Amino acid sequence: MKQIFIAFALVWTVAAAIGETDRQNVLFIITDDLNCNLGTYDHPVVQTPEIDRLAREGVTFPHAFANFPQCGQSRASFMTGLYPRQTGVMHHQQRFREYLPDVTTIPQHFMAHGYTAARVGKLYHYDNPRDIGTDGHDDVLSWETRINPRGIDKDIESEIITLEAGKYGGTMSWLAGPGEDEDHTDGMVATESIKLLRQYAETKQPFFLGVGFYKPHTPYVAPAKYWELYDRDSIVVPEVPEGYLDTLPPYAQKSLTRVKNQIDLPHAVAQEAIQAYYATITFMDAQVGRIMAALRDTGLDENTIVVFTSDHGYHMGEHGYYQKRTLFEHSARVPLIIRAPGISAAGERSTSIVEMIDFYYTLADLAGIPEPPDYVLGRSLRPVLENPDEPLRPDALIRHEFGYSLRTPQFRYMRWDDDEIELYDHWSDPAEMNNLATDPAYAEVRGIMRRRIAVRIREAEIPAKGLRFIPPHPDDRGRPIDLFVP
C-alpha cells in the first residue's frame, strides 16, 4: 500500500513539474513617461536597437492608448482592469486600495493561480525621482518580492540642470551623468531583474515579474556616453503657429499652459532638453537589452510572455508643450510591444486600437490561467496577436482631469467638462493642429462622435460590478467627488 502511495505521489509530482514548466511566465516591462520616440515606431533620430529587436520578435501596437495620461491614475487603472473613475484615483497621489480594498490586481490574480509575483522598481505610482529607493505608493498585496534600487542618479541631484531650481520630477531637468549603466537606478533595475530571472530558471517557479524603469521620466539623467549619439544642433523642435492657443477651448488651453517654466522655451534650451530625453531613452533601451539577453541565456524566452510599454505618452514640444496630462495624441498614445511565444505573429504591426485596460484579460488569456474577476473590464488581445489586422476595438477612451477624448482610426474627439469640444481628422491632420469643432463639413461626424463618447463614458463610470467601493473623502486631492451620482 505504501509503495502504491509513493508511486502515485511520484506520478503526481512529475505531472505537476511538467505542468509548471509548460506554463507561460510574464515579464511585464513598463517605462515611465516614454512616448513613441523609438526606432521601431519610425522615429528618424532616436536609437533603440534593443526595443526594435523585441518588436521583431513580437507584435507592435501603434494605436495603443493610456486610459489616463498621468502616472498614478494610469497605473491604478490598468493594474486593476478598471477605468479611472471606477478606481476613484483621479489624482496621482491617491491610492486605489483605500477605495477598493477587495480588488484583485493583475499580479494578485497570477499569485492566486500558482505564480510568484515580484516587482523591481516602479509599477504603481512613485514620486519620481523623490521616492526612488522606497516603496513609493506601492500596493503590498500585489507582490511577494519587492525591490527598490537606488543608483548614483540620486546622489548627484544637485548637479542636475533644471528649469526651476531644486525641482526635478515635474520640471524638465537633465544631466549627462557620470558612471556606467549599472551604477544608475535603471541599470540596477535591470541587474536585479536578471538575478530574479536566473533564480526562476533554476527553481522552475512560474512567475509574474514586473520591471518598472524610472526613465525616461525627468530628470533626464543617464551616463554621458548616450549624449554623444545625438547631435544637439540638428535636433528639430516642433513649431507652433502664432495664435494657435486661440483655436482651442479653455480647458485645452489650460492643459497646455499649466507648466509655466516650459512655455516658449528658447530654441537652444529646447534642443538641449530633447537631446537629453533621447539620450535617456537609449540608456533605458540598453537596460531592456540586458534583461532580454538574460531571458534568452536562461532559456526562459521560450515560455515567457514579454510586454513592453509606458504608463502614458509624452509631449516633446508638440503643441508648444512638454510632458504629459493633455488629451492629445502625444500624451495619450503609448508604445506597446507584446511577444507571446507560439501565439504572437513575429515582427508585425497591428492596425487595431488598444487600451491599457486590455492588459489584464490579455495576460490571463495568454498565460492560460482563469479569466479575471467579473468586474474587470477590457478585452484579450490574443486574436490580434495571432492576426494583427483583426479589429478589436472601434475606439479608445482617454480621461483627463477635466474631460474625455475618444480616438477612432480616423478621428480624435474631445469633450471637456464645460461641454466645449474639439475634433481632429488624423487622415488629413495627424499632428492634431487643426481643430474642426465648428467646421460645417464635419457636423455629421461631430454628431456621431458626441453620441459614441457619451456611451463610452457611461460604461467607464458605472461602479465596478460586485466590488466594494469606498468613495474618496471629499477633501482628497483631485476632482470633486461626484462619482456615480447620476
Ligand SMILES: [Ca+2]
Ligand atoms: Ca509617468
